[in-house]
Amino acid sequence: MPDPMRIRATEQPDGVDVRVLMSHEMETGQRRDSAGKLVPAHFISNVTVSHNGKAVLTAEWGPAVAKNPYLQFKFKGGKKGEKISVTWVDNKGETRTDEATIG
């Protein structure tokens, strides 16, 4: 099971500010190990952030997103105490969903 994400969502006058830090290797598939073998690509390919069941941001990522990816954006219509959920899926089909309360 992949490690949990760290999610911070804060209500601000101009919307809800969301910051997510995911824990993932983000292997490019271009790197070689010490034996000279290519390390197979392993990266988060899709990310969905939802609020009240509605997607407020979806992302498609390639292996060029940095290791332990960081994401920050802002959306309107969220209130303090409500929940947002973040889901990622990687190219090997592993997935993880975490929730956070808007503060």
Place this chain on the structure above:
Amino acid sequence: MNENRREFVKISGVLGLMAAAGLITMEEAQAQQQAWNKAAFEAKTLGDVVKSLGGAAAAQSGDISINAPDIAENGAVVPVAVTSKIPNTQGIYVLVEKNPNALAAGFSIPAGTEPTVSTRIKMGQTSNVHAVVKADNKFFVTTKEIKVTLGGCGG
């Protein structure tokens, strides 16, 4: 030698995808997996990426800003923020010209979400970084050069 390597990369990529397809059991996960635009992520140039996203060409625009360092000490972690002032922004894409595949990340912006995203990307070497914005089904681009002291691709 280099050609062999490319072939190997291709084959292992296909095998990896097949394995992934077998491993996914959740319907939701499968739906999301299918939403990954393989052609766009394999394209090498700005023009090809825009084409695989469904556009003709990207017009230069002064309404997009890239907030990133001029010089990144570590290419493995380059913070990049893109802000679009173009009305009806639907998508924001970050491309690194000299990476093996240009497209690094793409974001869909639904109505109600600010057309601003920040993330961190990898850069193999000093390169132009393009921020492409899709608005009203048209594509716009702004470019900024980021100098990299230490590359982030390869070992």
